Amino acid sequence: MFKYVIRRLLIAIPVLLGVTVINFIIMKMAPGNPVDMLISPQTPAAALEAKRIELGLDAPAYVQYWSWFTHLLRGDLGYSMVTYEPVGRMIFDRLGPTLLLMGTSLIIGVAIAIPLGILSARRQYSKLDYAAVTGSFLGISIPNFFLGLGLIYVFSLWLKILPSSGMSTLGGNGGFVDILLHLIMPVIVLTANVAGRNIRYVRSSMLEILEQDYLRTARAKGLKETLVINRHAVRNALIPIVTVLGMEIPILFGGAVVIEQIFSWPGIGQLTMSSIMSRDYSTIMGLNLLAAVIVILANLLTDIAYALVDPRIKYSK
Amino acid sequence: MHNPKDPAVPLQPLLALENLKKYYPVRKGIINHTVDHVKAVDGVDLTIYPGETLGLVGESGSGKSTIAKLIVGLETPTEGRILFDGQDISRLSPREMIGLRSELQIVFQDPYSSLNPRKRVGDLLAEPLKVHRIMPAKDISREVDRLLELVGLPKNSRGRYPHEFSGGQRQRVGIARALSLKPRLVVCDEPVSALDVSIQAQILNLLKELQRELGLTYLFIAHGLGAVKYVSDRIAVMYSGKIVETGKVDEIFREPKHEYTRTLLDASPIADPRQRNKRRAFHSH
Numbered sequence: 001m002f003k004y005v006i007r008r009l010l011i012a013i014p015v016l017l018g019v020t021v022i023n024f025i026i027m028k029m030a031p032g033n034p035v036d037m038l039i040s041p042q043t044p045a046a047a048l049e050a051k052r053i054e055l056g057l058d059a060p061a062y063v064q065y066w067s068w069f070t071h072l073l074r075g076d077l078g079y080s081m082v083t084y085e086p087v088g089r090m091i092f093d094r095l096g097p098t099l100l101l102m103g104t105s106l107i108i109g110v111a112i113a114i115p116l117g118i119l120s121a122r123r124q125y126s127k128l129d130y131a132a133v134t135g136s137f138l139g140i141s142i143p144n145f146f147l148g149l150g151l152i153y154v155f156s157l158w159l160k161i162l163p164s165s166g167m168s169t170l171g172g173n174g175g176f177v178d179i180l181l182h183l184i185m186p187v188i189v190l191t192a193n194v195a196g197r198n199i200r201y202v203r204s205s206m207l208e209i210l211e212q213d214y215l216r217t218a219r220a221k222g223l224k225e226t227l228v229i230n231r232h233a234v235r236n237a238l239i240p241i242v243t244v245l246g247m248e249i250p251i252l253f254g255g256a257v258v259i260e261q262i263f264s265w266p267g268i269g270q271l272t273m274s275s276i277m278s279r280d281y282s283t284i285m286g287l288n289l290l291a292a293v294i295v296i297l298a299n300l301l302t303d304i305a306y307a308l309v310d311p312r313i314k315y316s317k
Numbered sequence: 318m319h320n321p322k323d324p325a326v327p328l329q330p331l332l333a334l335e336n337l338k339k340y341y342p343v344r345k346g347i348i349n350h351t352v353d354h355v356k357a358v359d360g361v362d363l364t365i366y367p368g369e370t371l372g373l374v375g376e377s378g379s380g381k382s383t384i385a386k387l388i389v390g391l392e393t394p395t396e397g398r399i400l401f402d403g404q405d406i407s408r409l410s411p412r413e414m415i416g417l418r419s420e421l422q423i424v425f426q427d428p429y430s431s432l433n434p435r436k437r438v439g440d441l442l443a444e445p446l447k448v449h450r451i452m453p454a455k456d457i458s459r460e461v462d463r464l465l466e467l468v469g470l471p472k473n474s475r476g477r478y479p480h481e482f483s484g485g486q487r488q489r490v491g492i493a494r495a496l497s498l499k500p501r502l503v504v505c506d507e508p509v510s511a512l513d514v515s516i517q518a519q520i521l522n523l524l525k526e527l528q529r530e531l532g533l534t535y536l537f538i539a540h541g542l543g544a545v546k547y548v549s550d551r552i553a554v555m556y557s558g559k560i561v562e563t564g565k566v567d568e569i570f571r572e573p574k575h576e577y578t579r580t581l582l583d584a585s586p587i588a589d590p591r592q593r594n595k596r597r598a599f600h601s602h
Contacts, residue, residue, distance in 0.1 A: 213430035220389055220425075221445040221494070222418030225411070231444075232433050239435075311478045312434055 001307065004315040005300070012296045019292040020285065024065050027284055033057055034081040037278045055081055068285055077289075078282040080275075087286040090271065097167055098260070098267030100179075102252045105187050109194025110245065116195075117202025118234060121210060132199055139196020144189050144255055148262040151185045165264035186263045190255060194248060201244045206237040239310050246302025250295045329403065330364040331534050332388065332502055337361045337397035337407075339383050357383040359558035360397070365502070370528065370535040372549030372566070374542055374581065380558045381538045382426075385506040388536065389423045390414040401502070419449055419498035426507040428487035432479040438465075438490055439475030445497050464493040468523060485516035492523065496531070504536045509544055521548055542585045546570065554578045 035051045052058050056067065071078055077087035120132040156164035162185055163169065168178050209215070210233060218228045253268075260269030268287065275283035307313045338361075340354040358380045365371045375381050386392040388399060390409065399407040406417060425431040432441060442461045446452060452460060465474050468489040479487055488508060495503055505524065509517040525548055527533060539545045545552055552569045554562040554577065562575040573579045 213425060213427060214433040216391060217425060217431045217491075217494070218433070218444075219391060220418075220423050221448070222415045222498070223444070223448055224415065227448065232436075236433065236435055310435065311437075312480050 001304075001315060005304065008300050008303070012300075015296065016289065016292050020069070020289055021065070023288045024061070024068075024285065027279075027281060028061050030279070032279050034279045034281060038082060064281075068282065072289075077286040080280050080283045082275075082278045082280045082283075087283050090283065091268065091286055091290060094266065094268045094271045096267075097265060098253075098256055098269065101183065101186055101190070101259070101265060101267060102249075102256060104183060105190035105194055106245075106248060106252060108187065109191045109248075110198060112191070112195040113198035114202055114238070114241070117199045118206050118229075118237070120199065120203045121206035121237075122229070124207065129203075132203070136196040136199035139192040139199075142192065144193065144258050145262055147192060148185070148189045148259060151188060152262070155185060167266050182263075186259050186265055189259055190252060193255060194252070198241070198244060198248075202237065202241055205240050206233065209233050209237040212236070239306070242305045242309055243302055246298050246305065249298040250291075253291060253294055328366050330400075331367045331402060332363075332365040332536070333398075333400040334361050334363040334384070334388075335398040335400065337363075337384070337387065337399065338395045339380075339387060339392060340395045356558045358387065358394075361555075361558075361560050363553055363560060363563075365534060365536055367501070367534050368528075368532060369550040370537050370548050372545035372552040373536060373538045373555060374540065374545050374552060375555030376581075377540055378557075379555045381540070381555055382506055384555075385423060385504045385536070385538055388502075388504055389421050390417070391423075415449075418445075419451070420501050421504070422495040422498060422500035422502070423504040423506060424488075424491050424495045424508045427511045428484055428491050429511070431491060432487060434479055436478070437475065438470075438477055438479065438482075441479075441490065442475070442494055442497055445494070449498060451498065460497070464497055467496065467527070468493040483516075484512050485519060488512060488516075488520050489523065492520075492527070496527065499531075500533070502534045502536065504538070506538050507540065508537075510539065510541075517544065524548060542570075542581055554581065 033052075034055065035048055035057065038051075056064060059067075068078060077091070079086055080090060083090070116132050120129045123129050151162075152164045155162040163182050164185075165182075167182050168175075169182075212233075215228055215232055218232045219225075223231070256265075256267060257269035257272050259265065260267045261273050264270065268290070271283070272287050274280075275287065303315075307315060337358055338356070339358040340356055342351040343353040343355060344350065345352045361380075361384065363371070363373075363384075373381050373384065383392065387394050387407070390406065394407050397407065398405045401417070401421065406414070406421075409417065432438075436444075439461050442464055443457050446457050446460060447454070461475055462472055465472060470486060470489050470493070474482070474486075474490075479490065482490065488511075491508075508524070509520050512520060521544055524535065524537075528535060535548070537545060537548055542552075546566055549566055551563065551565055553560050554569070554575065556575075556577045562569065562573065562578050564574075569578060570582065573582055
């Protein structure tokens with residue numbers, strides 16, 4: 001197992017390298033550059049040129065990439081071309097709010113999906129089952145931005161009970177309750193998504209397990225039905241769910257870009273969006289690297305968790 | 318049947334099925350109404366005496382496995398009675414049935430699917446002992462060792478998972494599990510039909526040995542006559558939900574009365590070519 005993890009981490013290095021190269025190429029191909037986005041149309045061409053040279057944008061693309069890469073090896077993600085702040089610092093500051101948003105949504109979403117999916121499977125074709133399946137269908141189908149705007153309309157504009165944007169009230173002290181109130185709506189949107197997807201996974205996985213012969217064996221042993229379900233069925237049904245949950249992390253990370261935009265949540269997603277709009281090359285590269293690392297780590301953790309919960313899985317080497 | 322020790326005293330049956338019926342509804346249409354019934358078991362009378370092995374044969378779909386499930390309470394009968402030791406157990410609530418679990422056990426057909434893949438063999442065997450509170454917790458570990466030894470599995474099996482065993486070994490686990498509660502009646506629902514022929518004999522021998530040692534009573538279900546002939550004292554032949562013939566093993570094999578039994582006999586292969594020719598001559602009308 002240890003060897004397997006080391007091997008996977010070693011494989012991750014060329015993958016990360018490839019991701020940054022491809023991202024760099026795409027970024028360079030996009031029209032505009034940081035200087036164009038920064039400066040008003042009246043600025044003289046000479047000043048623009050001076051700025052370009054100052055930022056190192058006059059050098060050939062491969063030289064620029066190489067410069068970024070050698071800095072990265074020294075643990076330096078460079079400076080933002082727009083705010084002149086260190087990129088590492090900027091990302092670190094934004095990480096907290098995003099983790100708070102994602103973590104809360106993931107936990108609540110899973111806490112809804114697992115019991116509801118199990119109940120739905122045990123009472124297949126009941127009213128509860130139809131309600132759960134329909135609800136999950138809605139959760140998957142409604143676009144995040146639409147649900148988000150709908151919630152803002154109802155709770156902020158109409159009922160005026162929830163703040164429409166940000167993580168804390170401007171000028172307020174940013175206390176726990178204040179943050180909680182700001183958290184409610186974006187969490188509802190992301191949770192609807194997470195729960196919607198996973199109710200179906202849990203339900204179908206549970207339905208499959210309920211057909212298994214070893215449940216009949218457990219009943220023949222004289223176990224009470226609750227024990228049959230909890231000990232023998234649920235534990236087996238949740239094995240495939242581990243994989244799906246691992247994939248939730250990258251999905252949530254992507255979803256956060258849209259949601260943070262709508263609710264002006266000061267997290268990674270909002271930073272991603274603004275750095276792309278202003279062609280802030282070094283920040284884009286840093287965020288992209290972070291996303292790639294998260295996807296790779298989430299995959300690795302999923303595979304490890306899978307081996308831990310299912311004794312039939314053994315990784316060679 | 319009479320008591321072998323004293324032929325004058327008739328023996329009390331351990332299990333008696335009286336006019337047992339199980340119909341499954343066939344539902345159709347949008348309003349899901351019942352249009353017909355599948356008569357899986359259609360009025361079966363059967364008695365099993367303590368210490369004997371009753372073989373139950375019949376083709377797939379003849380209702381053998383439904384009878385097995387009815388006896389061990391995994392299904393409820395549509396009609397009729399199941400008398401275990403004189404007591405009707407067919408209408409017991411699940412809670413009452415749990416109390417009877419230790420008396421009535423079942424060995425399932427497929428040893429690959431009937432063991433929970435995520436549990437160690439030791440835990441699978443210990444579980445019934447724990448839920449029925451048969452013995453103090455400290456003795457359970459020793460009992461698991463004893464069960465493993467009883468069915469001829471190495472002691473280190475307890476820490477392993479079902480997938481690490483071969484089919485025959487898995488069926489031994491299934492047998493050990495059924496025996497862990499010290500049952501009086503064991504229903505063997507086609508216990509060898511999922512195994513290789515070479516392994517079948519080993520498992521059949523094990524079942525016979527255990528019967529001798531522990532004084533077990535078996536209802537042995539199979540679709541072919543080979544295994545049944547080897548282990549049974551008496552045989553009941555089942556055809557589309559009904560028992561068509563019952564009798565001692567040699568009687569059934571010597572002079573089958575029912576047409577279906579004859580067909581079954583003809584279908585079972587005979588290894589010795591001389592015997593085979595004899596039968597052909599006997600049956601050519």
